[in-house]
Amino acid sequence: QINLLVIRQYVDYLVSEQNVKNIFVNGTTGEGLSLNIQERKQLAEEWVCQGKDKLDHVIIHVGALSLPESQELARHAAAIGASGIAVIAPFFFKPTNKDELIAFLQQVASEAPAVPFYYYHIPPLTGVKVCVEELLDGIKERIPTFQGVKFSDTDLLDLAQCINKNEREQFAFLYGVDEQLLSALAIGADGAVGSTYNYLGQKTNLMLQAFAKPDLALARKYQFLTGEFLNFVIKLGFGVAQTKAVMTFVSGIPMGPPRLPLVDASEDFIVKAKAKLDSIVWPDGD
Numbered sequence: 199q200i201n202l203l204v205i206r207q208y209v210d211y212l213v214s215e216q217n218v219k220n221i222f223v224n225g226t227t228g229e230g231l232s233l234n235i236q237e238r239k240q241l242a243e244e245w246v247c248q249g250k251d252k253l254d255h256v257i258i259h260v261g262a263l264s265l266p267e268s269q270e271l272a273r274h275a276a277a278i279g280a281s282g283i284a285v286i287a288p289f290f291f292k293p294t295n296k297d298e299l300i301a302f303l304q305q306v307a308s309e310a311p312a313v314p315f316y317y318y319h320i321p322p323l324t325g326v327k328v329c330v331e332e333l334l335d336g337i338k339e340r341i342p343t344f345q346g347v348k349f350s351d352t353d354l355l356d357l358a359q360c361i362n363k364n365e366r367e368q369f370a371f372l373y374g375v376d377e378q379l380l381s382a383l384a385i386g387a388d389g390a391v392g393s394t395y396n397y398l399g400q401k402t403n404l405m406l407q408a409f410a411k412p413d414l415a416l417a418r419k420y421q422f423l424t425g426e427f428l429n430f431v432i433k434l435g436f437g438v439a440q441t442k443a444v445m446t447f448v449s450g451i452p453m454g455p456p457r458l459p460l461v462d463a464s465e466d467f468i469v470k471a472k473a474k475l476d477s478i479v480w481p482d483g484d
Contacts, residue, residue: 200237204451205244211449213252216399220255220389221245222284222348226323227393227441230259231286232457235267239274246278254281261286261318265302269309276310283307284316284348289324296332300340307341314345320374321351331359338367348391350374354381361386376402377428380421383409393441397448398424404482419481430474431467439463440471447472 212218223245224230224238233241242258249256258280260271268285275283285306293299307315321327330347337344346369349357361371373382376392379402395402405420431440442453443463455462 200233200241201452201454202240202244205241206248207451208449209245209248209252211451212396212399215449216395216397217403218395218399219253220257221249221253222257222259222391224259225284225318225348225391226320226350227396227438228259229438229457229460231262232460235270238271242271242275242280243278246280256280257282257284257316259284259286259318260306261288263288263290265305268306272306272309272313276313280313282314282316282345283310284318286318286320287324287326287328289326292324292326293328296328296335299326299328299333300337304340307343311343313343315341315343316346316348316370316372317344318348319351320348329356331356331363334360334364334367334369344369346370346372346388348372348374349382349387350391352378354378354385357382357387358385377421377425380405380409380417393438394424394428396441396445398427401480401482404480416481423478423480427475427478431471434467434470440467443468444471444475448475 212221223242224233230238246256258275260268260275260283262268262271272283285303287293287299288302293302303317317333319330330349347360349371352375357371370388371386372389372391373379373387374391376390376394379390390402401420401424405417408416408420428436437460439456439460440463442456446453447468
């Protein structure tokens, strides 16, 4: 069952401890696609409610395999005052080209005509490999509310072409592969959406500050140390369940178990991951 009661504490923790004020709800880490429509609505409402006057943006992921369900979630997100909506490509019956994908996205975006719209690009999970560069060509004509992309892929060539060709459009490119964020920033990404920012948000903000100075040597130190931790836990087996476990021991907020077919992180993983994270000496001395 979902636990709405921890969301107020979760918001306060992200803002005060991690300096994170922009939230992406019901995405991959939030197991959005394992939840039913009512659960997704309840979570969206609670995040918007608890984030009022505390968070800058609450973007709700409304993608689903069913177009009517996705449209229903888009209408709901608009009604509760979400800052934006995002949609993943349908991944059972997959769009095979740009036109099919845009047709689906347009049908969802049109249900929330005053809400900024983001495409959630995550081909490692969806298997939909339509290049974003191709997708963006003329997209504003089809989706007037189009605002940007959550780009969760390692194809930095595609990302670079998107940024280079769309400077005038002022689209937001939010990168989603946490261990490669600095590389994405170097080619022009505007920000990031990722699971590690739940518990390494403050460190990532320090990396962003170093990059902006620019102090690339310092920025690299933060990126290398984030990568060192992720490389360690990936070898142990690292997914959504393990992310929940890390967030629980770092924040003290119970994230609960994942929903089947995912299963709880092992006690062995938790012990090893905690020891590794505790052993890292960050440049800010914490």
